[in-house]
Amino acid sequence: MSTTPIIQPGQIEAPSGDIPFIYISPRDNVFRDRAGRLRQLAEGHVMKDFLLFMAELTEAQHAALAVFPKAELPTEAEIKLCREHGMPPLSVQSWPRNTVWQEALKKIIVDVMRTATPATKEILLRLQALDSDALETFATAILAGEFEDVDLGAAPFVAAALQVYWTHMATTLGAQAFGANDISNLCPVCASPPVSSILRIGGAENALRYLCCSVCNTQWHMVRVKCTNCESTKGISYFAIAGSSGAVKAETCEECGTYLKIMQMDKDQYVDPIADDLATLALDLMMDETGKLRSGPNLFLISTSAMAV
Ligand SMILES: [Zn+2]
Ligand SMILES: [Zn+2]
Incomplete structure (x- = not known):
């Protein structure tokens, strides 16, 4: 297992006014x-x-x-x-x-x-x-x-x-x-939790992080270096499978003890929030060993045990 920071804490993306809040494929x-x-x-x-x-x-x-x-x-x-x-x-x-x-x-x-x-x-x-x-x-x-x-x-x-x-x-x-949702970690369209998050490339969404809905496929903006579950900015770490391209990492939070995968289009432009999640189950197993719970489900592979509710 290797840990690689995606960006340094304190490095805040801007400007918020021009950010497209919602991306729908x-x-x-x-x-x-x-x-x-x-x-x-x-x-x-x-x-x-x-x-x-x-x-x-x-x-x-x-x-x-x-x-x-x-x-x-x-x-x-x-x-x-x-x-x-x-x-x-x-x-x-x-x-x-x-x-x-x-x-x-x-x-x-x-x-x-x-x-x-x-x-x-x-x-x-x-x-x-x-x-x-x-x-x-x-x-x-x-x-x-x-x-x-x-x-x-x-x-x-x-x-x-x-x-x-x-x-x-x-x-x-x-x-x-659609507009922004009061609860930022639930989908602004259908109120479901995210399956994963994605760092997009290209267009107005370039280098921005979006959470990906587990149900309706909507993606919504959330700043980086912030827990997608409890919004803490402290204790965030990234883990990737050793030897992998690093396009898929687990973003973990010490505050709430959860993780969600984050996909990077700059490392692989074809990453998909659901497909790449299914193909990196090894990362879930690694997280399971650390005691971290997944904060959002993949509905193609739901389990009754390893989820934070
Ligand atoms: Zn949704
Ligand atoms: Zn958290």
């Missing part, structure tokens, strides 16, 4: 690029089969988003009110979720069934047998971060469909619809 790219990245990461990886299957699942998300049915969105007045009060208009807790996300789930199941192993097929058939109410209960548990009683094998597929639904809404409304 183009609708046509988000899942397709991620699927490509997963395939790239799978090459020669010890978890090759897993990453390739995740690529299939992500490809299915791309296809489901492309034909996503018309779904109700907040009105302009509601969006304005939320912006004025620093509230996420599409909160996973309070937005009246439309069952239309289940259409995406059905499509995803059919798509991934084609190449699934017998064990995964069994999970998919189990999921297909659930009625609409049971799927809503499942979705509510995942979005609330209550993973104790959920079917962990089936959870990635339900999460994948929910990601498609929320990504549909976020990309339809666009970045200009």
